[in-house]
Amino acid sequence: MTQWSMTPRIVTRLSTALLPLLLSACSPPPTAAVARAEPRPPCTADTCAPPPYGFWGLNGYITPEGLTDLKQRFGLSVFHTATVDPRYALTQILPIARDAGVKVTLRLTGDHPRYTTPAGDFDLDAWKAALAPWANPDVRPYIDDGTLFGHMLLDDIYTFEGRAPTAAELEEMARYSKQLLPGLMTFVREKATGMPEHAGGRYEHVDAVVNQYRSREGDVEDYAATQARRANALGLGIINGLNIANGGDGSSGQPGWGEGRYAMSAEEIARYGAVMAAVPGCGMFLNWEYDGEERWSDDSVGSDYFDDATLRSALDGIGDQVAARPPAPLLR
Numbered sequence: 001m002t003q004w005s006m007t008p009r010i011v012t013r014l015s016t017a018l019l020p021l022l023l024s025a026c027s028p029p030p031t032a033a034v035a036r037a038e039p040r041p042p043c044t045a046d047t048c049a050p051p052p053y054g055f056w057g058l059n060g061y062i063t064p065e066g067l068t069d070l071k072q073r074f075g076l077s078v079f080h081t082a083t084v085d086p087r088y089a090l091t092q093i094l095p096i097a098r099d100a101g102v103k104v105t106l107r108l109t110g111d112h113p114r115y116t117t118p119a120g121d122f123d124l125d126a127w128k129a130a131l132a133p134w135a136n137p138d139v140r141p142y143i144d145d146g147t148l149f150g151h152m153l154l155d156d157i158y159t160f161e162g163r164a165p166t167a168a169e170l171e172e173m174a175r176y177s178k179q180l181l182p183g184l185m186t187f188v189r190e191k192a193t194g195m196p197e198h199a200g201g202r203y204e205h206v207d208a209v210v211n212q213y214r215s216r217e218g219d220v221e222d223y224a225a226t227q228a229r230r231a232n233a234l235g236l237g238i239i240n241g242l243n244i245a246n247g248g249d250g251s252s253g254q255p256g257w258g259e260g261r262y263a264m265s266a267e268e269i270a271r272y273g274a275v276m277a278a279v280p281g282c283g284m285f286l287n288w289e290y291d292g293e294e295r296w297s298d299d300s301v302g303s304d305y306f307d308d309a310t311l312r313s314a315l316d317g318i319g320d321q322v323a324a325r326p327p328a329p330l331l332r
Contacts, residue, residue, distance in 0.1 A: 003203045025259065046107070050326070051284050051322055052078035053075055053077055053284075053318070053323065054070075054079045054287065055074075055076070055290035056286055057289035057291035057302075058081060059294060060291070061290075062096060062097075064099060070290075073264050073312060074315050076102060077102060078149060078286070079097075080107075080152065081104070082106060082250035084108065084109065086134055086174050088138070089106065093106075098142065103147060105284075107155055108134050111155075114126065119162050123179065124169050136151060143182075143184050144178040150184065150208075151187070157190050165279070169190060170195075170206055171198070171204065171206060174207070175205040183207065185330045187239060188208075191227055192209045192228075192238075192299045193226060193227060199236065201233075203235050204235070207237050207330050209237075209239065210241065211228075211239070211240050212242065212247075216247070224276055226241060227279075228279050237330035238279060238283050240284075241286040241287050241331070242276065242287050243288050244263060244290075245263055245264075246261040246263070246288075247261075248264040250262045251265050254300075255296060255297045255298040257294070264295075269315075284330065285318065290302060290303055
């Protein structure tokens, strides 16, 4: 978290939890470091901070007051949103986030129709054309200071009507992103076991994947372990999270964002979140979603539901656990 050492909230977290966890098995084995015989890289604000924790969405909260509120209530240190307009990002999203000491990950190229062929296939050239306007020197300072923390290359890679992107195309997207925006972490919204097979076995340019747990995925411990093994095998970093708005088992009784789905209960959030936050190498934790404007299937607003005291406590508890994790940088 940016400026975590300056807040009483995080000092408390560190004093009670961080030191023993830094010595746990989640840290890279000492033998591996000796075998590589590489010097430890200099400590920076990003590489030595605990993994960022936050939410997708935040409509209605991307304001100085809104981000300050969510930092205090949930320990927010990162949020994900989308825009195709560099000027809007540079005049609104990024300055507000920087002033609040919060990181941002962005989807920069819009929705699927912007890069889909008439036949419904993914169109790599159109995707590159959509990204080109972001080659703006004014973006650089926000990457350098860590405010712009990541670029989500693609959302839901298997929802094209025609052909989905291949591993080679995902790699080229990440390579092109790093050419235009050096130093910016790249990730794909897809769980590790859903990533296309790479011809070389391991990805080289895509930095991370998103494992966003839903109750229908099965046992949470099995899911967490399976996704972590697969991400490690593919050479991908781990972004974990919960689908709090649509991934419940029905015990909450609260209809979710989608018809026939349920939001998670406080008990589910606490139980699933503890497992997903404890995965070794988890470099960021994002919940989908906290939103003050979007209507759910029963016409309720998600942030109203999650503002219940027991739900707030459960979400805040995950934030505490993530804040106590050892650093796990995602950028190669």
